Amino acid sequence: MPELPEVETVKRGLVPVLEGRVIAKALQRRADLRWPLPPRFAERLQGQRVLALTRRSKYLLAALDGGETWMIHLGMSGRMLVHHAETRRAQIGDYLHEHPAAETHDHVVVTTEAGTRVVFNDPRRFGAMDLWPTDEIEAHPRLASLGPEPFSNAFSPASLTAALNGRRTAIKAALLDQRIVAGLGNIYACEALFRAGVHPTRLSGSLTVEECTRLVAEIRATLDEAIAAGGSSLRDYRQADGELGTFQHGFRVYGREGEPCPVCGTIIERIVQSGRSTFYCPRCQS
DNA sequence: CTTGGGTCCTGTGCGC
């Protein structure tokens, strides 16, 4: 579900319920997600005020007043569900007692002093959480090797050209490599390549400066539009506030194998690159 | 160093 636009959408939904709030209660319902949770995870969250909620690539970062940052990655199927106090009977208490119908994959639950509950639900459990000193957060092993944010000045035609220079891998795989640019996933890599007119199997190092210029612009435009639409909703995914993102209707090639290209009418094709589906127009992309 | 493939986990949708 979550690439950069979806994580940004989740962040925006969580800011009003978490920022400035104290985590009155935290509950950890299993010992591990993708990796073991840090020692005393729930206790370390409890009593902390969330100073700021930000996003780096596909990671949510909640800076706590005790000096640690709560780091959250949604993986493939992770969701942050918000339940407001007025929509439930009980106040702060034992989650299982309050919610006999707690979902199987509700792994972490926090309740703020305002009575709002935030539930991390993740069936596939590819998601992850950690606690890390805020003043060293950029050195976190998961963040240290990330490439530039797509909207930052550090991401530019020149920097992309330099990052791709000499690489023998397909450009599609390079866009999924978070060290090249942070935040793209399978959907938006396909969409950006289509919009830039670049064939997904092109060798990274073969792209011209002009093509890199188009790619930078189209990556930004695609992500921009997706964020404005509240992200993409596949399956029954919903934003934290229960709203559905609508950008899946804006996909031009992703998931459209066999359909006509929206630009030229040529049938869109699907290939597999490094184990992931790639959708593209064989005529528009060269 | 780069690159490609396997892997973690659960759920869903499709063809038979």
Place this chain on the structure above:
DNA sequence: TGCGCACAGGACCCAA
């Protein structure tokens, strides 16, 4: 209806 298989928005780890 039931069953098996392919596939799903991520990214780490390791062999070559």
